[in-house]
Amino acid sequence: MARIICFDIETTGFEYMRGDRVIEIGAVEVVDGKITDNTFHEYINPEGKIIPPDTYAVHKISNAFLEDKPKMSEIAPKFLAFIGDSPIVAHNGLDFDFPFVNHELAMLNLPQIPRSQQMDSLVIARNRVFGPKSYTLDALAKWYGISLTARADAHGALIDSEILAKVYIELDNTAPAPDVSEIIAKQHAAMLAHPKVGGNFPYRKFEPHPEELENHEKFIAEINK
Secondary structure, eight states, X not given: OOEEEEEEEEESOSOGGGTXXXXXXXXXXXXXXXXXXXXXXXXXXXXXXXXXXXXHHHHOOOHHHHTTSOBHHHHHHHHHHHHTXXXXXXXXXXXXXXXXXXXXXXXXXXXXXXXXXXXXXXXXXXXXXXXXXXXXXXXXXXXXXXXXXXXXXXXXXXXXXXXXXXXXXXXXXXXXXXXXHHHHHHHHHHHHTSTTSGGGXXXXXXXXXXXXXXXXXXXXXXXXX
């Protein structure tokens, strides 16, 4: 049985090294290419970290809403138990989600998510999908015809995890994009194999006409200018 976890987080900001915190975790289980009903979802008290207006505008989660929510110290062990040793997928996860969550886990002296479990759907998409102008989760969802109406008003970790799971399943069923460098090399080899390429051109066996020489000299003169 192949088990994959697709997850997403919402945070107070982008810089965990400057004190930003995770305020929501959502995760969806995918088994043998199908989304199951087994999910994980928790809101988390940021312990005094203020959510700025521009961040609130994205996920619509306020400090007032999070006042009575559990702290990360309560949520982290449950999240680790949920993911177990399964591969974990996040979109742009290598640059954002995994470092952010691992920072939270490190502060609690808990085991971090090892690199061997981390999968980034952004990296997968760039290697498998040739066509979209953008590789954001929204763009990939639209590319595969996956509805985004569930989060028309705001982002949410569980909603985005469900969208990610659907995108990941499509990516998993998509053959890798062609290696452009390999295609160019094959085309180059085909050109060299052409009978009129390289040293196979017929040699001219008569002298150029005076008018041809004159035109050639004019052409060279123009280039030298």
